Amino acid sequence: MGGACSLPLLPPRLAAHRPPGGPRSSATAAGRPRSAAPARLPRRGPGPDGRAAALIPPVRPDRAPALWEHAGARYLASHAPEALRALAAFRRGDAVSLHLGGLALAQDLPAPPTPYQGQSRPEQIPLTLLKLFGLVRHMGARVIAYANEDGGRIYRDVAARQDAQDEFSSQGWAQRLPWHTDCAYRPLSDGAPHGRFADGSPAPRWLVFCVVHDEPAVPLTLVPARGVLARLAPSHLQALMQPEFDIASPHSFGPQQLSQALPLLLPDGRGGHLVRLNEQGCAGRTGRARDALAALSEALQDPPGLQRIALRAGDLIVLDNWRAFHMRSAYTPRWQGRDRWLVRVYAVPHELHGLPLRKGMERIWR
Secondary structure (H helix, E strand, O other), X not given: OOOEEEEEOXXXXXXXXXXXOOOOOOOOOOOOOOOOOOOEOOOOOOOOOHHHHOOOOOEOOOOOXXXXXXXXXXXXXXXXXXXXXXXXXXXXXXXXXXXXXXXXXXXXXXXXXXXXXOOOOHHHOHHHHHHHHHHHHHOOOEEEEEOOOHHHOOOEEEEOOOOOOOOOOOOOOOOOEEEEOOOOOOOOOOOOOOOOOOXXXXXXXEEEEEEEEOEXXXXXXXXXXXXXXXXXXXXXHHHHXXXXXXXXXXXXXXOOOEEEEEOOEEEOOOOOEEEOOEHHHEEXXXXXXXXXXXXXXXXXXXXXXXXXXXXXXXXXXXXEOOOEEEXXXXXXXXXXXXXXXXXXXXXXXXXXXXXXXXXXOOOEEO
């Protein structure tokens, strides 16, 4: 399995534009109740240029993700053809990540303040969302969300939240996020029943990020699973493939759920493995399971093929969630409105692979 593919894309008309300097006031404090969202997406602020504005759908992405994917695909085809060529090469190869740099266009600016309350408004970042949804469309994939994370919101703001200092989530910041795969407590592959949550939808295949603010400089750290697993003894590999592990849901998924008797590795049919891990919330049920989990954690202390992706405003990153582990260091926000902020969507090969919350909401999975 390959590592990361990092491609700066800086042709003349895609030259990176950095946000102007100087602090901005922070967003509203945490704890304010979320109001009902209107169906239509208002156009506020300075906005994008005319060509981009014409592509922004008039409805929120939660209501019509397919419309945003279609519009975003057109946007990227017009504004970033080099990125799409790099994406095509990534899809043909075996790398577990793709880093597309230099995609901060003039019409992206000025970027809004970091949403310290936990959620931004779509009208604040329409071009960021167009890039994300469009890239997923060009991957031949679909954007989905889970009903028990952010109330089923179709995208997540990966940013420091004021009330989440010690939370083990993408919005926590004072704690190191140990090695993990997203939604490790859910089924992998075809969504076949595993353990207690037999009616749950599978974990996302890809994580797709777009960077809005890039300071403090906290890299996205990942490692391909294949090199890590190659360090393990055969007995440990066999133990990791047994349904002898309990995995807790992450803090971002509401009340904690415990998925019981899962394997951490599944054969991928190509001589490798699909992986799931949540170091902070994973426990072996047997002695051999605990020994194998300890061996895996040791192999991740100084893993081969480690990638630290330095983030810049406008960058897009794709991560294969079934074939790589990732982590994040602790950091200290500055609380001046321009702290590290990524917008993330989950992507899957097809929405029919999951269990929709209800009819008409095929992209919101339970």
